[in-house]
Structure formats: structure tokens, C-alpha cells
Amino acid sequence: MKSHISTTINGDSVEFLCDPSQTLLQVLRNDLGMTGTKEGCGSGDCGACSVILDGELVCACLVLGVEAQDAAIETVEGVAAHDQLHVIQEKFLEHAALQCGICTPGLIVSTKALLEENPSPTEEEARYFLAGNLCRCTGYDKIIKAVMDAAATMRQGA
Amino acid sequence: MVALTYHAPDSLEEAVQLLSTARQPVKVLSGGTDLIIQMQGLTQDERLVVDVKKIPGMRAADWSDDHLRLGPSMSCSQFTKRQDIQAVFPGLVEAAYLIGSTQVQGRASLGGNLCNASPAADTIPALIVNRAVCLIQGPNGTRRVNVEDFLTGVGKQCLASDELLVAIEVPKPAARTSDAYLRFIPRTEMDIAVAGAAVSVTLDDDGVCSNARVAIGAVAPTAILVPSAAEALIGTKLDDDALHAAAAASSQAANPISDRRGTVEFRRHVVGVLTKRAAKIAANRVGAV
Numbered sequence: 001m002k003s004h005i006s007t008t009i010n011g012d013s014v015e016f017l018c019d020p021s022q023t024l025l026q027v028l029r030n031d032l033g034m035t036g037t038k039e040g041c042g043s044g045d046c047g048a049c050s051v052i053l054d055g056e057l058v059c060a061c062l063v064l065g066v067e068a069q070d071a072a073i074e075t076v077e078g079v080a081a082h083d084q085l086h087v088i089q090e091k092f093l094e095h096a097a098l099q100c101g102i103c104t105p106g107l108i109v110s111t112k113a114l115l116e117e118n119p120s121p122t123e124e125e126a127r128y129f130l131a132g133n134l135c136r137c138t139g140y141d142k143i144i145k146a147v148m149d150a151a152a153t154m155r156q157g158a
Numbered sequence: 159m160v161a162l163t164y165h166a167p168d169s170l171e172e173a174v175q176l177l178s179t180a181r182q183p184v185k186v187l188s189g190g191t192d193l194i195i196q197m198q199g200l201t202q203d204e205r206l207v208v209d210v211k212k213i214p215g216m217r218a219a220d221w222s223d224d225h226l227r228l229g230p231s232m233s234c235s236q237f238t239k240r241q242d243i244q245a246v247f248p249g250l251v252e253a254a255y256l257i258g259s260t261q262v263q264g265r266a267s268l269g270g271n272l273c274n275a276s277p278a279a280d281t282i283p284a285l286i287v288n289r290a291v292c293l294i295q296g297p298n299g300t301r302r303v304n305v306e307d308f309l310t311g312v313g314k315q316c317l318a319s320d321e322l323l324v325a326i327e328v329p330k331p332a333a334r335t336s337d338a339y340l341r342f343i344p345r346t347e348m349d350i351a352v353a354g355a356a357v358s359v360t361l362d363d364d365g366v367c368s369n370a371r372v373a374i375g376a377v378a379p380t381a382i383l384v385p386s387a388a389e390a391l392i393g394t395k396l397d398d399d400a401l402h403a404a405a406a407a408s409s410q411a412a413n414p415i416s417d418r419r420g421t422v423e424f425r426r427h428v429v430g431v432l433t434k435r436a437a438k439i440a441a442n443r444v445g446a447v
Contacts (some may be wrong), residue, residue, distance in 0.1 A: 003164065005203070020164035020207065043195050045348075047261055049202050056235055058263035062189075063265070066164045067209065110260065115372040132259020 007068040009034070010078025018065035025049045027068070028075065035074040036059035036105050040134070046135035050106035051075050057113040076105035079112060087157070088112055088150045097146035099137035107133045111147050119155055123148060160200045162331035166209040170295055170324055173208055176322035178297045181207045186322060188231040190313045191258065192274045210322065219243060228326040230269020235260070237268060240270055246325040247328065248443055249337030249356055253284040256341060259348055269323050272308065275315045278376035282309070283356035284339040286373035286383050288327045296321040306373070309380035332369065336362040336443035338436040341375070342428045351376040355408060355432035359391060359440045367391045372404065377412035384411040396441050404437060405430030
């Protein structure tokens with residue numbers, strides 16, 4: 001039997017029907033058409049499906065869709081303000097911090113969570129915080145440069 | 159995934175009622191970082207999932223006069239951000255901080271780590287050295303079980319099918335007491351302990367160890383308390399001979415397996431080294447207080 005779930009995604013009230021065995025990742029991608037959140041491993045190892053659930057960075061593949069009831073969810077679709085990219089997104093482009101792009105939405109969401117918690121991370125702190133976001137293209141160097149530059153730019157703007 | 163029926167009760171009574179009347183196998187859901195993966199592999203089956211996170215107190219951590227009462231479903235990220243807990247149990251907090259990634263810590267809980275009962279669970283040795291006690295509620299009332307007695311085997315603990323872990327109580331330590339947890343992994347993060355050791359020490363004003371607890375993980379079917387290692391430390395100033403004896407006692411108590419992450423010989427040796435180093439760190443933390 002499907003459950004009727006009322007939740008908030010990127011500030012908007014959203015209702016959906018889901019089977020209790022569906023993960024939040026499956027609901028986002030298959031039922032709500034929000035395909036910005038990627039499926040990598042499906043077992044909480046790669047971070048491609050990172051979303052912020054009630055203020056906590058989590059893997060959407062390790063959350064049941066029914067757990068979204070009364071929750072507040074932030075996905076990569078909510079990072080930019082309409083046509084205006086977020087500083088983090090601009091810096092990922094500027095530093096060419098991506099190749100195939102599958103890890104990028106998860107890394108953008110995780111970087112946002114990092115900089116909200118710690119606006120001045122050391123490179124080591126950034127690398128540990130983002131250790132759950134795997135990238136098989138870049139070797140991470142460009143990603144870390146983009147993250148550190150975004151942090152510096154956001155500190156100046158604040 | 160298995161066919162699921164999902165309930166999120168808002169009281170302990172309702173949760174225990176669900177556990178005791180279910181017609182299908184029941185799984186208690188906290189953070190789901192182990193459970194959801196386990197259920198993904200079982201496509202021909204059904205489960206009743208009881209999500210306990212909406213029950214008041216399950217995600218809280220509150221001090222009373224003589225102990226910290228931990229809600230078993232509190233996420234590791236909430237737990238590790240608590241400066242008041244870090245100040246008293248730095249070893250327990252560092253164990254929680256080692257679990258998985260930031261994302262996994264956003265969901266994973268100490269109660270889940272305990273009930274999942276992995277031999278390599280990082281928080282369990284640290285709970286044991288801090289004399290943590292499980293509060294268990296069933297249809298006939300509550301009972302208390304020390305963490306070292308709660309675990310019965312690989313992936314197994316003493317909960318009956320109609321019982322729920324409702325709190326973990328960690329007694330406030332004596333004056334001049336601190337703890338530490340160390341694990342060995344071949345990477346720097348995002349890995350599972352090959353061996354782990356937690357130590358709690360109490361030092362008197364002259365620096366003599368008056369009380370100690372040592373527990374080791376990933377080197378036996380369950381995390382185990384090692385009284386002989388603690389005895390090697392008590393009455394000493396944690397000099398090299400005492401640390402060497404404690405290390406030997408931990409290596410002796412270990413009963414590891416060989417697998418792709420480490421051999422029996424390696425794990426036996428490393429768990430001793432970790433015991434020695436964790437004891438030094440805990441002692442230094444007492445000095446720093």
C-alpha cells in the first residue's frame with residue numbers, strides 16, 4: 001500500500017505517494033523528476049545522492065521516502081537562485097572541477113553543507129568533510145581548489 | 159528491496175506494542191545506514207519497519223546527576239557536535255567521528271551501531287570502557303544490561319524480538335578520568351576498523367593509575383572488555399613496562415580472524431599497539447583537564 005507523504009523540498013511544499021520500500025533517492029528521481037540528485041553506488045559509499053535532510057547532510061539512497069514526512073529537504077536543484085548560479089557552482093566551473101559530472105551535484109550539496117558549518121575550513125578539514133563524495137575523474141585536486149576558492153569568496157561576500 | 163510496512167510510532171508503548179504483535183519479521187529503524195542496505199538484498203521477503211526516531215527522547219542526550227542518558231537514535235553528527243559530551247568523553251566522541259563519511263554520520267546512531275553488533279563497530283569499545291548500560295524495554299517492563307554483556311555474537315545482541323533499546327546510560331566518570339579510542343585502517347578515512355582499542359584511565363594526584371578499563375574491537379566476534387590489560391595499568395604511572403604488559407594482555411585476549419583486511423597475526427599485534435597508544439592519549443587528556 002502506498003503512503004501519502006507531505007514534505008518540503010527546496011522551500012516548496014511537496015506531496016507524493018510512495019511505497020515504503022522506495023528510497024528517498026528513488027522518489028526524487030523517478031517520481032518527482034528531480035534528476036539532479038544522482039545514483040552512484042546505492043549503498044551510501046559514493047555521495048552522488050547527497051541531500052540535506054532537516055539540516056543534516058545524508059545520502060538519499062539510505063533514507064526511506066516515507067521518512068520525508070514533515071521533513072525539510074534541500075537538493076542540488078535548490079542551490080542556484082533561479083538563473084543565478086551559487087558561488088560554489090561558479091567556482092566548480094571556473095576551476096574545471098568536474099569531468100563526467102556524475103559526482104558534481106553531490107559535491108555541490110556537500111560543499112554547501114561544509115561551508116555553512118565551517119566557513120573557513122583548512123584544506124585538510126575540507127578533504128575529510130568531503131571524503132564521502134567519490135570522484136573517479138579529477139583526482140580531487142581541482143575540486144578542493146574550487147571549494148577553497150568558494151569559501152574565500154563567500155567569506156568576502158558575507 | 160523487501161516488501162515493507164512502515165510505522166513511525168510516537169511513544170515507546172506503541173513501539174513495543176508493534177514489536178510484540180507483528181505478524182512479519184520486525185526491523186527497528188534508526189539511521190538506516192546498515193538496515194536499508196541489508197533489506198535491499200532480500201527481494202522475496204517482507205518486513206515491518208518500526209521507525210523509532212519520532213519517539214520523544216530517542217534523539218536526545220541529557221545529563222542527570224550521575225550519568226549521561228543517550229537517546230539511541232541520535233545521529234553521530236549531532237553527538238560529535240556536543241561540546242559538553244566531548245569534554246567528558248573525548249574517546250567516545252572520537253569513535254563516533256570515525257564512522258563512515260559525513261553523510262553516514264548524518265544518519266548513523268550510537269544505538270544502531272550497538273544493535274547492528276558488527277565486531278568492528280567503532281563506538282562499542284568506547285562505550286564499554288565508559289561502563290555504558292543499555293536500557294531495554296519490552297512488554298513486561300524494562301531491564302538494564304551492560305554493553306559488554308549486550309553483545310552475543312557477530313551481528314547478534316541479547317534483544318528479544320519484542321524488546322527495544324530505549325536509552326544508553328553512561329555514568330559520569332570519576333575525577334581525573336579520561337578516555338581514548340584508536341583504530342587501525344589502511345586508509346585515512348571511510349573505512350572499517352581492522353583492529354580497535356578503547357582505554358579509560360583514572361589517575362591520582364601523583365599520576366598513578368588508580369582505575370582503568372580496556373576494550374578491544376574487530377579482533378573477536380564481539381567487542382570485548384580486557385580486564386587483564388586494565389590490571390597491567392592499575393597501580394603504575396603508565397611507564398613503558400606497564401604499557402607493554404597492557405599491550406601483551408590485549409594481544410593475548412584477541413581472538414581475530416584472517417580476512418582481506420588483515421591476518422590473525424597482524425590484528426593481534428596491532429590491537430596491542432593501539433591499546434598502548436590509547437592508554438597514553440587517555441592519560442595525557444587527564445593531565446590536560
